[in-house]
Amino acid sequence: MASGRALLSVEGVETYYGNIRALNGVNVSVDEGEIVALIGANGAGKSTLMMTIFGNPRARRGMIRFAGRDITELPTHEIARLRIAQSPEGRRIFPRMTVLENLQMGASLDRLKHFDEDAEKVFTLFPRLKERLRQRGGTLSGGEQQMLSIGRALMARPKLLMLDEPSLGLAPLIIKQIFDAIKELNRSQGLTVFLVEQNAFGALKLAHRGYVLVNGSVTMSGTGKDLLADPDVRAAYLEGGHH
Structure with a gap:
């Protein structure tokens, strides 16, 4: 479980595509040994946050720190050398x-x-x-x-494994295998995982903590359990089959 030390912290990050603001003052932290889920609808900015952490696109405002070091301006290949590994969306x-x-x-x-x-x-x-x-x-x-x-x-x-939509387009049985594997990595190796998922139910069940991203802004955060029980989260992301 988490050590209480932030391994990754995203502070007030704004990211733009041209003149369009995709992330609006996002604050997210992932402690060492923790699984943290970021959930949200399609187009909420989840993948943009993942890519911004990796330096492409760059954050226009705010700061991204990894293990206490400011990585906001680092080139992508140098960020990878710090032992941040990514499994991107679309495999x-x-x-x-x-x-x-x-x-x-x-x-x-x-x-x-x-x-x-x-x-x-x-x-x-x-x-x-x-x-x-x-x-x-x-x-x-x-x-x-x-x-x-x-x-x-x-x-x-990796010290931090970032997974972007690992369950996308997969059959329920395979999704269970993937999520079980993530849980096992965290349990047996203490691997820190930042998980971006549209499958809110699976992600929040797996995660110690979660954040909800709506239109480029974090609107809620809490333990996985609390978010799963929250009526607003249930109405927005969990109605219609994921029970």
Whole structure:
């Protein structure tokens, strides 16, 4: 569980696309050892916040700190070197590369020093990937591609794992496998996870804390349990099937 030390803090961040403000004074923090979920409707700015943390687009106002260091102006590749790993929306694996080669790309920060050991951990989490080792990424099912995307991010030995819509377009059984894996990583390795999700029910059940993003602004925050029970959150995000 959380140590009470903020590993990531986003303070008053504003991000623009041209003249359009996509994020409006966003404040979010993720403590070491915590799973934090950011929920919101499509177009609320969730992915924009993820990308802004990674420096593309840049925050026009406000500050982003990681492990106490101001990373607001750092180039994306330097942010990655600080051990922030991302599994982006839409999975974005390398489709022509095999599963093995995709994992090697994830581990390249360390020049493959711990490759075998780290790959074994990924295979324990997602045994399916071991069976598909020589298969090209583009020929995998959607669920397997999502597992590979998370596996590739884990190969970088992240201090913070950022997941953007990991359940998008997947069958309920696969979603459960993915969420169970995230929970296990947090429980067994103390991995800090920042999870952006449209699947509010699954995300808030998994998370220690959550934030609700509406039109580029954080409108609510609280423990996962409290947000799940909140009538406004229920009405906006949980009615219609996710019970």
